[in-house]
Amino acid sequence: MPELPEVEVVRRGLVNWVRGRTITGVDVVDPRSVRRHALGPEDFAGNLEGATVLDVVRRGKFLWMPLQEDGAPRSTDAGTSGLPGVALMAHLGMSGQLLMQDGSVPDEKHLKIRLRLSPAGTMPEQLRFVDQRIFGGLFITTLVPTDDGGPGGTAEDPVPVIAEEASHIARDPLDPHFSFDTFYRRLRKRKTGLKRALLDQGLVSGIGNIYADEALWRAKLHYARPTDTLRRADAERVLAAARDVMSDALAAGGTSFDSLYVNVNGASGYFERSLNAYGREGEECRRCAAAGIRSILKREQFMNRSSYTCPVCQPRPRNGRW
Structure with a gap:
């Protein structure tokens, strides 16, 4: 199971590739990898298409990407004005990988989900979730206010909201707000x-x-x-x-x-x-x-x-x- 440094390495790499880019298409290759999204693969894809990735955030071993809906102002669903209310959560499990690839690169053997991203110079246009053991997955989650009013986690633009599934997780020793x-x-x-x-x-x-x-x-x-x-x-x-x-x-x-x-x-x-x-x-x-x-x-x-x-x-x- 990846530990904090592994997940932070992924976060730092991922934010450079996806922040500010719009998800233009979603291919759920294996529905088992979106099993944590209760409304199923079609709802998962439909809610992601047209959304823009605002940041990549980590608390402990949890990783999520706050989203802005297509053409809409930042949602206030989290109860805090001006802050995003939903996010794409990534659970890496035992073998989950988030890989940036050009569309010309053949699919990986254990490809589960493909996100197509808006063009950004010479950056790869696909974010692929690959998972051999299928313990991990992606799902859409709600953001909620943090209980201490501090940032939800490590991010480029820290804000006081956190993915609901991570709200019970304590701060980590590298967090500036750790007490x-x-x-x-x-x-x-x-x-x-x-x-x-x-x-x-x-x-x-x-x-x-x-x-x-x-x-x-x-x-x-x-x-x-x-x-x-x-x-x-x-x-x-x-x-x-x-x-x-x-x-x-x-x-x-x-x-x-x-x-x-x-x-x-x-x-x-x-x-x-x-x-x-x-x-x-x-x-x-x-x-x-x-x-x-x-x-x-x-x-x-x-x-x-x-x-x-x-x-x-x-x-x-x-x-x-x-």
Whole structure:
């Protein structure tokens, strides 16, 4: 599943190609990829044709494109004057790809949806949604006001509305409006393990299994550390580590262990070469090795997934929780 840096890589690429362009045609090649649009493929296509893409917005791992209807002023359906009321939501799932292609390029094997866009210089005229495993999809959603009055997410032109399906998602550590005080207060009320809390998208969004392991390794904290005993300095350290590791991943173009995941132009990420914990079972801990200590990273089962830790610099707490 793509994590925050992968989705942000897609957002940054996509906005350069589609912002300000009008959707002139829609081909739903596989209706399964619009199953989240309750009114079906024909309604999906009919509502998109003639709409203009105003921006590309991300909160956590959620991605959407606010729309302006053909020839109409910006809708006030969201309850905020002058702001768009609907958006095209993209759920990438396990293998979803958003690819910009020229019309002359043959269809991809797993093409599901094709959006034809208004001409814009030498830019490709099609946005294609390709998905081998069919866990993802596109659908039209309503925009609603944010509960804190701040921007809905990361965007070129941030506005205080958010896709309804993402309204329950907390802000992510890279969001300028993220409140550490709110995060820490809610974290201390939980009686669970630290990694489980970091994966709770209602507490802090965008941190998935890979980056949780990397942040915990950088912060020298074990995933089972009880949240209700976590000191403020420890919480600040792990959030700073999460910001750093995700910023590094963004600079590298994301993390891709699966050839099915690519960014909007079709290029795989390569941050996996810089991982210090995740996937390194049986290898030496680089931090310990630099200090002249031999320590071998281990893998443990965690929530039907895996966690990778160093037994020396990330000792398991005696009162640890899952």
